[in-house]
Amino acid sequence: MSISDETTDAPTKDKPKPPATKAVRDPERTSAAILAAAVKEFMEKGYSGARINEIAKRAGANKRMLYHYFGDKEALYLAVLEGAYVAIRSAESKLHLADHDPVEGIRELALFTWRYFIEHPEFLSLLQTENLMKARHLKRSARIFDLHSPLVAVISDLLERGAAKGVFRADADPVKVYVSIASLGAFYLSNRYTLSTIFRRELTETRALAEWGDHIAHMILASLRP
Numbered sequence: 001m002s003i004s005d006e007t008t009d010a011p012t013k014d015k016p017k018p019p020a021t022k023a024v025r026d027p028e029r030t031s032a033a034i035l036a037a038a039v040k041e042f043m044e045k046g047y048s049g050a051r052i053n054e055i056a057k058r059a060g061a062n063k064r065m066l067y068h069y070f071g072d073k074e075a076l077y078l079a080v081l082e083g084a085y086v087a088i089r090s091a092e093s094k095l096h097l098a099d100h101d102p103v104e105g106i107r108e109l110a111l112f113t114w115r116y117f118i119e120h121p122e123f124l125s126l127l128q129t130e131n132l133m134k135a136r137h138l139k140r141s142a143r144i145f146d147l148h149s150p151l152v153a154v155i156s157d158l159l160e161r162g163a164a165k166g167v168f169r170a171d172a173d174p175v176k177v178y179v180s181i182a183s184l185g186a187f188y189l190s191n192r193y194t195l196s197t198i199f200r201r202e203l204t205e206t207r208a209l210a211e212w213g214d215h216i217a218h219m220i221l222a223s224l225r226p
Helices: 003-009 029-048 050-061 063-069 071-095 102-119 121-132 142-167 173-188 193-197 204-225
Strands: none
Touching: 003 071, 029 050, 029 063, 029 071, 029 121, 050 063, 050 071, 063 071, 071 102, 071 121, 071 142, 071 204, 102 121, 102 173, 102 204, 142 173, 173 193, 173 204
């Protein structure tokens, strides 16, 4: 037997054993998984139809952990709603609208909002569910107003600068401007199948969606002219 064979076959009882690994709990990952699962469950089944058992199953967690992180079903649903608003407001902030020319800023906001609605169908679905309940849960949120104050401030700045340049009327209301942008997008998407059938137009086609985004921007800017 060679020296190498002897070395290979030598007993290893004297070698130190590696320390036993312990399962590491990752609260952030677990809570994020629960939230993501809850978004899908509430989107697909609404508030009444959603089940905690199914959310825990989707998240690969157990109900005990879900209750530990979020409390009851209502608290979890409110966290989902707030998270949906945080996501869109955070994405809007990356547009840096304060650095834009007023006209281009409003156009960019209109197109962004439209594209966001298309890319995030869960957002409109959650809002529709909450509106059916007359914003019962959202009224309990301690942060929802503060989340939207920066958006109103940015739109106000664009409108004021536009008025100073003579391209916007001076009496435009920032909240009405945003509600108009959101309405033109949300109504189209919420009713696209019935509208397609009624008017015999394929409103879900990529080209039709792009054209409607341009239409929203045009309508909003036209309404702001002096």
